[in-house]
Amino acid sequence: MRHIITILLILYCLFAAPIYAQTIQVGPVNVSREIIELKAQIALLADRLAQIEQSAAERLDVEAEQVAIAPPEPSWTEKLRLSGDVRYRHESINDNFKDFRNRHRIRARTNLTADLSESTTMGLGFSSGGISNDSGNQTFDDGFYRKPLGIDLAYFDWGLTDSFNLVGGKMFNPFFRPGGHHLIYDSDLRPEGLALRYSSGRFFANSSAFWAEERSSDVDSMLLGLQAGYRGAVGDGIDLTAGASYYETTNTKGFSPLFPTIGQGSQGNQVDADGNYLYGFEEIELFAELRFELGGEPVRVFADYVTNTAADAYEDGYAFGGTYRQLSNPGDWTMGYVYQDLGANSVVGAYTDSDFGGGTSDSSGHTVSAGYRFVGGWSFNVRYVIGDRGKAAGQLRDYNRLMADLYFQY
Numbered sequence: 001m002r003h004i005i006t007i008l009l010i011l012y013c014l015f016a017a018p019i020y021a022q023t024i025q026v027g028p029v030n031v032s033r034e035i036i037e038l039k040a041q042i043a044l045l046a047d048r049l050a051q052i053e054q055s056a057a058e059r060l061d062v063e064a065e066q067v068a069i070a071p072p073e074p075s076w077t078e079k080l081r082l083s084g085d086v087r088y089r090h091e092s093i094n095d096n097f098k099d100f101r102n103r104h105r106i107r108a109r110t111n112l113t114a115d116l117s118e119s120t121t122m123g124l125g126f127s128s129g130g131i132s133n134d135s136g137n138q139t140f141d142d143g144f145y146r147k148p149l150g151i152d153l154a155y156f157d158w159g160l161t162d163s164f165n166l167v168g169g170k171m172f173n174p175f176f177r178p179g180g181h182h183l184i185y186d187s188d189l190r191p192e193g194l195a196l197r198y199s200s201g202r203f204f205a206n207s208s209a210f211w212a213e214e215r216s217s218d219v220d221s222m223l224l225g226l227q228a229g230y231r232g233a234v235g236d237g238i239d240l241t242a243g244a245s246y247y248e249t250t251n252t253k254g255f256s257p258l259f260p261t262i263g264q265g266s267q268g269n270q271v272d273a274d275g276n277y278l279y280g281f282e283e284i285e286l287f288a289e290l291r292f293e294l295g296g297e298p299v300r301v302f303a304d305y306v307t308n309t310a311a312d313a314y315e316d317g318y319a320f321g322g323t324y325r326q327l328s329n330p331g332d333w334t335m336g337y338v339y340q341d342l343g344a345n346s347v348v349g350a351y352t353d354s355d356f357g358g359g360t361s362d363s364s365g366h367t368v369s370a371g372y373r374f375v376g377g378w379s380f381n382v383r384y385v386i387g388d389r390g391k392a393a394g395q396l397r398d399y400n401r402l403m404a405d406l407y408f409q410y
Helices: 002-026 028-069
Strands: 080-095 101-115 120-128 149-159 164-170 192-200 203-213 221-235 238-249 281-294 297-308 316-324 333-342 363-374 378-389 397-409
16 A cells, blocks of 8 residues: 555656646746645645554454454264163063073164254264164073164254154154153154154154055054143242154054064053054053152152053053163262053053063053262163053063163263
């Protein structure tokens, strides 16, 4: 900028010289006046140049500061999140119709989540367990054979608005489970299809169109679900979550059981002479969960009830219980209790808890649990089921199961 002003001054003087020469001939008074005016103009130009230079310098300083504090563009690796867990379990099972059994089992899972944009996420997860639909447990046996690994998750989560999310693929169960309990759905169940989730303020809703069975030569079975609920404070330090659900698994009556397992058949559901479902499944669920503090420690209690309106017998199921404290930090401990009674036809046996009652409906009993968290991100958990199974099948007997877990998470 200084060079430009200097050149303009030179040009000004060169072109003004003839005028000044003519003025000199007029007389000494005119010459003196022109020189004074010229000096004043040069002074004004110099002052203007100083102002321009100062303004430019200040602007450069601001731009340099903005560049310095501006965060760098995130790399693609910063959009990824890796998580997972490994669980080592010892089990003791006492079923009066079978031999007493001890076994050791392992479950390993890993999940990769990517943030594609501010509103879209995708996830991919793998789990031990092979073809199992509700448990990744693998028993130590068969001469150390290699354990199977399967796709546990493969989904997208698209935020349509601030309140609605569309989820598609093989996903985490989108439905709220009071107390985190497994009355209707095992915690490891990964449904497949589409789900629409809504959350705004104190209200939430979930819906699904899941493909439970695709039949090439007959109609498909789908799990159609709709859930609505409320969450909010109902007193000083007391939070309530309550609501209702409706689930229909289409085209099940007269069809083969979904996901039959070796030795389990219909997994507690009643079947006809051909081994097909005796009833369909149209389930209505009512649930409630309370959270509060007792002695400065968190407490969660719940109640869950389900009835299958498409069945004429053993159509009801319910559970209630709670936990005291939680495993948040090293040194924390927790304990819990649940009572459950699950009629043979109240829910789809293939989806309910894979541990309680041998992983079937048509069971009832108590579950007590406790846990302790150690330094280093791992915990020890124990769960003991004291109950019975097989009432609707005419084979009522005691069923007790102890599960002791070493759980590592990252």
